[in-house]
Amino acid sequence: MVMSPELDRTTVLRDEAGAARHIGRICFKTGPPTLTGVELEWTVHDAGDPTRPVDRERLRRALGRHSPVTIDPTSPAQGLRHGGAVTVEPGGQVEISTAPQPSVGALILATEAEIAQLTELLEAAGLALGRSGIDPWRAPRPVVETPRYQAMRRVFDRHGPAGRIMMDSTAGLQVCLDAGEPPRQAERWAAAHAVGPPLLAAFATAGRHAGRRTGWASARMAAWLAIDPARTRPAWSPDRPDREPVTAWTAYALAAPLLCVRNDGPDWTPPPGVTFADWLAGALPRPPTTDDLEYHLSTLFPPVRPRGYLELRYLDAQPGRDWTLPLVVLAALFADPATTAAALAVAAPVADRWTVAARHGLADRPLATTASTLFDLALAALPRLDLPPGTHHETSREIRRRRAAAERRHR
16 A cells, blocks of 8 residues: 555655644544553562562563563564553553453453453562552653663753652553544543542542652642643633644644653663654754644543543542443443533633642542542433443442542532
8 A cells, every 4th residue: 555645754844834734634533432441550569579570571471462562572472362562661560551442341351351361460470560659669660771761860850759650650541532523522522631630639649659658648639740741731721712623732842851762872861841842943953843843742641641532530540340330431421422421511711720720639628529520421411331240330339439439528
């Protein structure tokens, strides 16, 4: 097959208009929303002593043929039982990226099988998965060194210690939803952001880090927010609620400073402060290509990131099987246009309370009230997900329990 010049990843970009066209093509793929995906990340610990460091070689031996090439360049990087990919993050966190599924029930079943497989591999090596969104026992410590990660650490160090905490100590739960058809795409984009603070508050698990209480409900999100607002703040704002998603994301991406500039050497650190728009204007010795732009987009970390679908990145890792609950809640809130519109209307007044949610969780009354109402909407939409009866019953019971807990906080 011959690729058109517009889709050739080596095409040189000459101006912002060309970059905007490419971003529009790859970041917001339209169509009926039918697929749901999930990415699960965990800190990894010695089963007998969770404070003990776990090094790269121990992870490589445990993962075997499933090891990513970042820790074993000779690995076949074999997928898990249902095609999910295993990656190892800078601090030794392990992540499963599952294949998207046409139903939430099928996604849960496939992901549970892959979690069981990963757990077996780690248990055989005396390792265990963490149960919270940040390492409760150990301070940040690099485990995986690549040119990308080394450049990230150098750039983040310019802003303080938060970057190393994020890279080496945090674990998140990412839910991936289709961007939707053009008439509803802006609404889904806005709702994905607006429900973020109340759901972050409702599912915060990252209060303890490196052996001490942090004072945050989600120290994981606190670290993300402190890194560099140009690449971690939301791309949608209640101050500009009607801004078209492609326009908003393009402006965000072009204004963000470079985090890595790939080359043949070991040092990918960019000059300080150079944005992708600056690169287009000639700030670096060579012009950027579409491949450079796509790589730059992978170094942006807002709470919601468009990747053809919407990647919701604001949830902490959950203990045990609790990861299914926020997945189902979000899937239910986006199950039909009426529910999504209602969720946006309910959450819009608290859509800018990211820091409050990370600091106080459901101790904040507006967030607790909003989370309770979102749980009601999710319960009403739950039958549309066609979950297996046992999963439906279990999830409904747990959503009601969480809803009651949120209400009790402020009686």
